[in-house]
Amino acid sequence: MIPTHLTVFIALLHGAHHAFAQTSLGSSDFIRFGCSQLVIERTDPLVNPGLNPTPHMHQVVGGNSFNVTMDPYTIDPPKTSTCTSCIYKEDTSNYWTASIYFRSPENGTFKRVPQKANGRLNGTLLPQDGGLTVYYMLPFGGQNLNKTTKAFTPGFRMLAGDPTLRSNNTKTPFAICHRCLKESEGIMGGDGAPCDKNDTPYFPKKMCPGGIRATVIFPSCWDGKNVDSPDHRSHVAYAPSSSPYLGALAGDKCPASHPVRIPQVMYEIMFDTRQFNNEKYWANGKQPLVYSFGDPTGYGAHGDYLFGWKGDALQRGMDSLGKTCGSEYCDQVLTIQDGKDAIGCTKPQQAVEDVGNDKCECRPLPIVNFCGMWKIQNTRGRVQY
Numbered sequence: 279m280i281p282t283h284l285t286v287f288i289a290l291l292h293g294a295h296h297a298f299a300q301t302s303l304g305s306s307d308f309i310r311f312g313c314s315q316l317v318i319e320r321t322d323p324l325v326n327p328g329l330n331p332t333p334h335m336h337q338v339v340g341g342n343s344f345n346v347t348m349d350p351y352t353i354d355p356p357k358t359s360t361c362t363s364c365i366y367k368e369d370t371s372n373y374w375t376a377s378i379y380f381r382s383p384e385n386g387t388f389k390r391v392p393q394k395a396n397g398r399l400n401g402t403l404l405p406q407d408g409g410l411t412v413y414y415m416l417p418f419g420g421q422n423l424n425k426t427t428k429a430f431t432p433g434f435r436m437l438a439g440d441p442t443l444r445s446n447n448t449k450t451p452f453a454i455c456h457r458c459l460k461e462s463e464g465i466m467g468g469d470g471a472p473c474d475k476n477d478t479p480y481f482p483k484k485m486c487p488g489g490i491r492a493t494v495i496f497p498s499c500w501d502g503k504n505v506d507s508p509d510h511r512s513h514v515a516y517a518p519s520s521s522p523y524l525g526a527l528a529g530d531k532c533p534a535s536h537p538v539r540i541p542q543v544m545y546e547i548m549f550d551t552r553q554f555n556n557e558k559y560w561a562n563g564k565q566p567l568v569y570s571f572g573d574p575t576g577y578g579a580h581g582d583y584l585f586g587w588k589g590d591a592l593q594r595g596m597d598s599l600g601k602t603c604g605s606e607y608c609d610q611v612l613t614i615q616d617g618k619d620a621i622g623c624t625k626p627q628q629a630v631e632d633v634g635n636d637k638c639e640c641r642p643l644p645i646v647n648f649c650g651m652w653k654i655q656n657t658r659g660r661v662q663y
Contacts, residue, residue: 306604308415309595312399313339313364313373314621315408318390320629322374323348324435324510324582331629335377335570337393337547339363339409341370341586342625348372348584350433350505355586361623363409365400367613368591372584373412375494375547376441377570377633380554390633391567394489394550400606402617413544414592415528416599417498417517423531424539428500429593430585437510438496439580441571446479451516451526453495454579455479459488472544473525481567481576485555490567491548494581495525498542499532510582514540541596545581 316338320331328347338344341359348355359370378391393408416427439454440447455477472493482490497514507513515536519529528542551567559566568574594611595603602610627633 306607307418307599308413308605309599309603309608310400310411310413310605311365311369311608312395312397312406312411312620313362313409314399314406314623315393316340316342316344316363316372316623317625317627318377318633319627320631321346322582324437324584331631333571335390335633336374336582337377337408337410338372338374338625340372340584342623343370343586344372344625346628350435353433355584356588359586361619362615363620363623364412365402365614365617365620366591366608367615368588369586369612370588371586373410373545373581375410375492375545375581376579378490378492378549378551379568379570380551381566381568381574383559383564383566388568391554392550394548396491396546396548399617399620401609401614404617404621407621410548411546413546414541414596415498415544416541416596417530417539418519418527422539424537427539427541427596429587429590429596430540431505432585433505434585435506435510436496436514436583437580438494438583439578441569441573441578441580443577444573444575445577447577451495451519452477452479453516453526454577454581455493456481456576456579457491457493458482458484458486459491461487463488471525471527472546479577481565481574483560483563483565485557485560486551487555489548489550489552491546492579494545494547494579495527496543496581496583497536498528498540499536500538500540501536502538541592543583 318335318337320333320335322329322332322336323345326332330346341355341362343353343355343358355370355372362370379388380391381388395405395408396411398404399406416422452473455473457477472495477493497516499515499517501513504513515533516526517529517532519525519527532539554566567576569576569578571578591612595608598608598611
């Protein structure tokens with residue numbers, strides 16, 4: 279049997295406003311909000327600090343203090359950001375993922391797949407400009423045996439997923455996935471829990487009438503000491519789940535190695551692949567998509583997170599879940615900014631180049647314009663061009 283609050287979660291994914299009106303705040307164990315696009319560029323202060331440009335393209339949302347270098351012990355995003363592309367003013371965190379490109383089977387050119395809004399920005403009628411939807415969640419195992427959920431420490435950052443994967447990873451929970459959306463699912467991203475039987479760890483191998491929703495689920499347990507680790511993953515862990523319905527969604531209790539319960543962060547990214555729905559591109563079980571780091575399978579999808587909430591705002595939000603805060607309705611605890619201000623919060627590229635929009639098609643050889651694709655030669659498991 280699926281827990282009641284997971285049932286509500288499933289319903290909210292399909293129609294947040296409608297479902298929430300029929301339930302109580304006590305049933306909602308997560309904060310959900312939209313973030314518009316901040317910048318699309320080849321920088322990565324987590325994996326490649328100081329490098330400009332980095333090997334591959336990212337799509338970034340959040341505070342405009344996002345920089346090539348963001349030292350965990352000296353940065354203060356709430357102080358240095360003058361705006362945020364996320365709907366809550368208190369959140370100047372940064373959230374980023376790799377871009378997806380369409381590789382033409384006809385001539386080998388690459389074109390960046392555009393993103394689209396996943397619903398509307400909280401409390402507004404405005405669809406976000408690309409970007410992604412963020413969740414901060416409590417355990418979905420039924421109860422929190424760790425008693426409390428502790429908000430992140432300043433400087434905290436982490437990575438979910440492994441960009442080197444090119445096949446199924448059975449050692450970790452099903453935390454990274456792709457969903458082929460029906461035409462009717464193109465607005466709210468489809469029904470059902472994240473990364474369930476409707477999703478795959480690889481790119482869909484058929485045309486998707488409503489585009490593709492990518493989901494990244496981060497760990498929910500922390501070692502309580504380190505704000506980062508050399509691989510950006512070892513200081514955090516997934517709480518084992520006792521339910522087959524939950525996958526990587528947090529279980530009741532954190533492992534002894536990582537005893538501190540933290541909010542479980544999740545991203546939903548909507549890719550508008552509809553312009554590439556040509557049967558000849560998807561023939562014989564093949565698909566034409568490739569991540570910007572050269573992955574033609576989708577298994578290597580990943581996400582980066584850098585904490586930047588102001589003061590105790592996130593802790594207050596998490597503590598208020600089921601009381602005065604839930605899903606998209608946390609305006610009694612957090613400040614919703616005007617949707618136009620969130621959409622208007624952008625940042626000039628630090629690595630200046632054409633990112634592969636409609637006006638840019640990258641030729642395989644000779645390389646005239648990268649369009650944000652990784653320049654690779656003779657590297658196993660990556661697209662060579």
